[in-house]
Amino acid sequence: MLLSPDALESLRGRLIVSCQAYPGEPMRDPRTTAQVAASAVIGGAAAVRVQGLADVQHARAAVEVPVIGLWKDGHSGVFITPTLRHALAVANAGSHVVAIDGTRRERPDGLTLAQTVAGVHAESHALVMADCGSFADAAAAVEAGADLIGTTLSGYSGERPKTPGPDLELLAEIAAAGFDVPLIAEGRIHTPAQARQALDAGAFAVVVGTAITHPATVTGWFSDALK
Numbered sequence: 001m002l003l004s005p006d007a008l009e010s011l012r013g014r015l016i017v018s019c020q021a022y023p024g025e026p027m028r029d030p031r032t033t034a035q036v037a038a039s040a041v042i043g044g045a046a047a048v049r050v051q052g053l054a055d056v057q058h059a060r061a062a063v064e065v066p067v068i069g070l071w072k073d074g075h076s077g078v079f080i081t082p083t084l085r086h087a088l089a090v091a092n093a094g095s096h097v098v099a100i101d102g103t104r105r106e107r108p109d110g111l112t113l114a115q116t117v118a119g120v121h122a123e124s125h126a127l128v129m130a131d132c133g134s135f136a137d138a139a140a141a142v143e144a145g146a147d148l149i150g151t152t153l154s155g156y157s158g159e160r161p162k163t164p165g166p167d168l169e170l171l172a173e174i175a176a177a178g179f180d181v182p183l184i185a186e187g188r189i190h191t192p193a194q195a196r197q198a199l200d201a202g203a204f205a206v207v208v209g210t211a212i213t214h215p216a217t218v219t220g221w222f223s224d225a226l227k
Ligand SMILES: CC(=O)N[C@H](C=O)[C@@H](O)[C@H](O)[C@H](O)COP(=O)(O)O
Pocket: 018, 020, 070, 080, 152, 153, 156, 186, 187, 188, 189, 207, 208, 209, 210, 211
């Protein structure tokens, strides 16, 4: 296992920073991702989350903390590390944790989530984070053997409203179920106060992306406020 139980435990109560640029953007370069990731670690990130095989490789070389890798293929439906093939490629690129679509939707390769998780466990040393969009997803992902569950897809999979900030209601609901799997708060956490609220709602750790690592969006927030 690339990430020992102790190393996973060390993420409890901590900040994980997602470092992603989108297709066509100026910062869409694995070297830039690695520099942003290293900067986040200086600021206190206990782990980083990056998209794309080259980004995983560059981030692994740039930081000592655990790397959560994913591969976005497309931008609608099941697109976050959609198949076992994608997941194994992300694992083989050096990810400690592979983040995959953790919804109950049909996957492009026809495998179930349980088969996908089992495939990653059988053929790599990576853990699996299931990116969920609802309570039912989270329960199914735990059942399927996911090592971590995240609220990443709340507001994006059609089952939950897209709240302006984090979906604290979903977090609290999953936390109350007492699953024996770390619950990661992710999605639309835009302020330090919201990160704190997510932890207080029962999250094991908190992922922040846009508000820390996407200057185009953050600049837009400020520029809009001046209009
Ligand atoms: C839905 C989806 O595609 N989420 C992606 C998953 O990796 C990223 O685009 C997000 O930036 C990430 O989840 C962090 O969330 P936020 O940027 O809101 O802090």
